Amino acid sequence: xxxxxxxxxxxxxxxAFRAPFRIRFGDCDPAGILFFPNWFAMANAAVEDLFRLRxxxxxxxxxxxxxxxxxxxHAAGTFMRPGTMxxxxxxxxxxxxxxxxxxxxxxxxxxxxEELARLDLVTATTQLATRTSTPVPPDLRAALLRYQDECGxxxxxxxxx
Amino acid sequence: xxxxxxxxxxxxxxxAFRAPFRIRFGDCDPAGILFFPNWFAMANAAVEDLFRLRxxxxxxxxxxxxxxxxxxxHAAGTFMRPGTMxxxxxxxxxxxxxxxxxxxxxxxxxxxxEELARLDLVTATTQLATRTSTPVPPDLRAALLRYQDECGxxxxxxxxx
Amino acid sequence: xxxxxxxxxxxxxxxAFRAPFRIRFGDCDPAGILFFPNWFAMANAAVEDLFRLRxxxxxxxxxxxxxxxxxxxHAAGTFMRPGTMxxxxxxxxxxxxxxxxxxxxxxxxxxxxEELARLDLVTATTQLATRTSTPVPPDLRAALLRYQDECGxxxxxxxxx
Amino acid sequence: xxxxxxxxxxxxxxxAFRAPFRIRFGDCDPAGILFFPNWFAMANAAVEDLFRLRxxxxxxxxxxxxxxxxxxxHAAGTFMRPGTMxxxxxxxxxxxxxxxxxxxxxxxxxxxxEELARLDLVTATTQLATRTSTPVPPDLRAALLRYQDECGxxxxxxxxx
Numbered sequence: 001x002x003x004x005x006x007x008x009x010x011x012x013x014x015x016a017f018r019a020p021f022r023i024r025f026g027d028c029d030p031a032g033i034l035f036f037p038n039w040f041a042m043a044n045a046a047v048e049d050l051f052r053l054r055x056x057x058x059x060x061x062x063x064x065x066x067x068x069x070x071x072x073x074h075a076a077g078t079f080m081r082p083g084t085m086x087x088x089x090x091x092x093x094x095x096x097x098x099x100x101x102x103x104x105x106x107x108x109x110x111x112x113x114e115e116l117a118r119l120d121l122v123t124a125t126t127q128l129a130t131r132t133s134t135p136v137p138p139d140l141r142a143a144l145l146r147y148q149d150e151c152g153x154x155x156x157x158x159x160x161x
Numbered sequence: 162x163x164x165x166x167x168x169x170x171x172x173x174x175x176x177a178f179r180a181p182f183r184i185r186f187g188d189c190d191p192a193g194i195l196f197f198p199n200w201f202a203m204a205n206a207a208v209e210d211l212f213r214l215r216x217x218x219x220x221x222x223x224x225x226x227x228x229x230x231x232x233x234x235h236a237a238g239t240f241m242r243p244g245t246m247x248x249x250x251x252x253x254x255x256x257x258x259x260x261x262x263x264x265x266x267x268x269x270x271x272x273x274x275e276e277l278a279r280l281d282l283v284t285a286t287t288q289l290a291t292r293t294s295t296p297v298p299p300d301l302r303a304a305l306l307r308y309q310d311e312c313g314x315x316x317x318x319x320x321x322x
Numbered sequence: 323x324x325x326x327x328x329x330x331x332x333x334x335x336x337x338a339f340r341a342p343f344r345i346r347f348g349d350c351d352p353a354g355i356l357f358f359p360n361w362f363a364m365a366n367a368a369v370e371d372l373f374r375l376r377x378x379x380x381x382x383x384x385x386x387x388x389x390x391x392x393x394x395x396h397a398a399g400t401f402m403r404p405g406t407m408x409x410x411x412x413x414x415x416x417x418x419x420x421x422x423x424x425x426x427x428x429x430x431x432x433x434x435x436e437e438l439a440r441l442d443l444v445t446a447t448t449q450l451a452t453r454t455s456t457p458v459p460p461d462l463r464a465a466l467l468r469y470q471d472e473c474g475x476x477x478x479x480x481x482x483x
Numbered sequence: 484x485x486x487x488x489x490x491x492x493x494x495x496x497x498x499a500f501r502a503p504f505r506i507r508f509g510d511c512d513p514a515g516i517l518f519f520p521n522w523f524a525m526a527n528a529a530v531e532d533l534f535r536l537r538x539x540x541x542x543x544x545x546x547x548x549x550x551x552x553x554x555x556x557h558a559a560g561t562f563m564r565p566g567t568m569x570x571x572x573x574x575x576x577x578x579x580x581x582x583x584x585x586x587x588x589x590x591x592x593x594x595x596x597e598e599l600a601r602l603d604l605v606t607a608t609t610q611l612a613t614r615t616s617t618p619v620p621p622d623l624r625a626a627l628l629r630y631q632d633e634c635g636x637x638x639x640x641x642x643x644x
Contacts, residue, residue: 003235024528025542029347030224030354030407031289032547036233037201037348044198045507048569059508060569064515069192074164076237076281082292085352086531086543120237128192131243185367186381186512187520191568193386193513206346209408220347221408225354246513247370247382325557353552353611359527362520391514396486398559398603404614442559450514453565 003078006115009090012108013151016092017054019046023087033082040075043107043119046091055143067128068137073102074122081116083109089116095148101125101133103144164239167276170251173269174312177253178215180207184248194243201236204268204280207252216304228289229298234263235283242277244270250277256309262286262294264305325400328437331412334430335473338414339376341368345409355404362397365429365441368413377465389450390459395424396444403438405431411438417470423447423455425466486561489598492573495591496634499575500537502529506570516565523558526590526602529574538626550611551620556585557605564599566592572599578631584608584616586627 021042029035047070051059062068083089092108107119127134136144182203190196208231212220223229244250253269268280288295297305343364351357369392373381384390405411414430429441449456458466504525512518530553534542545551566572575591590602610617619627 022528022531024524025351025531025546026357026359026524026527028352030350030352031230031232032352033232033292035202035205035348036236037198037205040198040201041196041507041509044196044509045505048505048508052569058569060567063191063508064568071192071194071243072197072240074237074239075197076235077233078235079233082232084543085547086535086541131194183367183370185363186370186385187363187366187518189513190508191511191513191515196509198509202346202348205348206344209344209347213408219408221406224347225407245382246386247374247380352546353554355554355614357524357527358555358558359520359523362523363518366518366520385513393514393516393565394519394560394562396559396561397519398557400557401555404554453516 004118006080006118007108008113009092009108009110009115010113012092012094015150015152016094017050017147019049019091019093021046021089021091023083023085023089025085028085031082033084036077036079039077039079039083039109039117039119043091043109043121046093046107047105047121050093050147055140055147057140057143062137062140063128066137068134069126069128069131070123071126072121073124074120076120077117079117081111081114083111083116087111094151095144098136098141098144098148101135103136165279167241167279168269169274170253170269170271170276171274173253173255176311176313177255178211178308180210180214180252180254182207182250182252184244184246184250186246189246192243194245197238197240200238200240200244200270200278200280204252204270204282207254207268208266208282211254211308216301216308218301218304223298223301224289227298229295230287230289230292231284232287233282234285235281237281238278240278242272242275244272244277248272255312256305257281259297259302259305259309262296264297326440328402328440329430330435331414331430331432331437332435334414334416337472337474338416339372339469341371341375341413341415343368343411343413345405345407345411347407350407353404355406358399358401361399361401361405361431361439361441365413365431365443368415368429369427369443372415372469377462377469379462379465384459384462385450388459390456391448391450391453392445393448394443395446396442398442399439401439403433403436405433405438409433416473417466420458420463420466420470423457425458487601489563489601490591491596492575492591492593492598493596495575495577498633498635499577500533500630502532502574502576504529504572504574506566506568506572508568511566511568514565516567519560519562522560522562522566522592522600522602526574526592526604529576529590530588530604533576533630538623538630540623540626545620545623546611549620551617552609552611552614553606554609555604556607557603559603561601562599563601564594564597566594566599570594577634578627579603581619581624581627581631584618586619
């Protein structure tokens, strides 16, 4: 396992999507810092925002009406600095790979310039009814590749992380 | 990133600690399966049980009275099969490494023989008041090494996972 | 609004169902005590246990296979003493009323003899597909009335709380 | 127990504070609707926003630096319509009473004009170190009374709910 080193917020692609979140009292633990599973819950919400605000894909509709799931098959987090209650953080998702029936992204979480956490999230698309693998739907695939391209890395290429 | 393949529950060391958990309605999402951050929250509870029932260390006392934190600096999960509401799962923590101011463990999560998820958790010990690194306290270190030994791998050695 | 006064655990009906729960690190907030919404989440889990272990009704099956929801239309909590991490609590549900398409229960939460919280929960049964009211299914109704009777109050009567 | 009837969003005082929240995938349960304890967690976050954006009191500072807790001694919710994933809701807190060492508010939760839930929240101020009752701090009391007044009901008076 190699753990990423923090990078400043300003070094991320200017064109990347950024979702603001505030760390809440109820997200924190008796140590006074964000309880780490909540980084992942917050990242899931940031992906919902990415879909709605940037990709133009209705995340909820995709699940409820189209019956396609975007569950995670792998999720890793490196926690560099604690988040504390009241902090406003920016979550910046960068697509790393768009595969046939999966895609992978890095979620950078910054407070100001300081990176607090980096998540590596791998999603597999499934038919919810049967819980079997299904290709990334064409509209989602096109939107993901376009976003990846706008962020400055050629589709299908790893970004240096 | 290499993702582990599932292994049957019966292939884990017989002497390992096992914590039973039940997946609850409220832990699951609209896809009807465990919302993945909850695997990590459940693993944190399993570590609390490991401390209390096997290591003989009071996790809560260590935080509240001794002022020592055991926060995670890295947490990765590979989700092999979905957990569904009502499932009873066994969480089996296996220590991988005990360092100077950190320790790492694998958390195997099985439903019957079937591995549903594998988590890789790296903890750093800190002084809660200053949020600075501090050596693993001697009583905790001794207990961790003893548990690692009981599980059949020599202290300080990586287990084949 | 009248708030109930705490009553000792031993004053509850001996025949009542009791579900043990442990308060976890991750359930607590920066004040070091259980974050209050988690009392309600824990109560929902206790109702699942009541169904499985005492009523003989599969809560999850009822939702997933039979398409019947048991959502809450009202939930009130009076929090008498804080719960702290590591506490083991007993949750004792007492049915207060079984109606045509709803039922109400009190959830008593004790740590030893001391009542920490009392919840008043009103459930309405619904068809999940249409989200419309539906009568309490006959098997559930019979089980609820039997349980209420075993706890010593005549079916359909309010217990003195 | 009397349960309130829904009132349209536009009937609330124009001067009241409103906090927007979005219902997330991870907040919802297998019935596809917001898991009810999350209404209370969301309300706690809305109170944090009320403090920061309207009362000018740093909620987190009050807990972490001043050692004053604002825990709930009573919390009741009436759930009129289910919240579903993706919904944007407005949370409108209206103060009902400011006492010596406690205050009470109603939290109205609307989606458009439709009231989804109404929460009745009673807070007691405490010294966190000793967990004993303490008067509402003068700056907080003044801010609460001012807000109550701005919303159009005389300080110390119940609003018709």
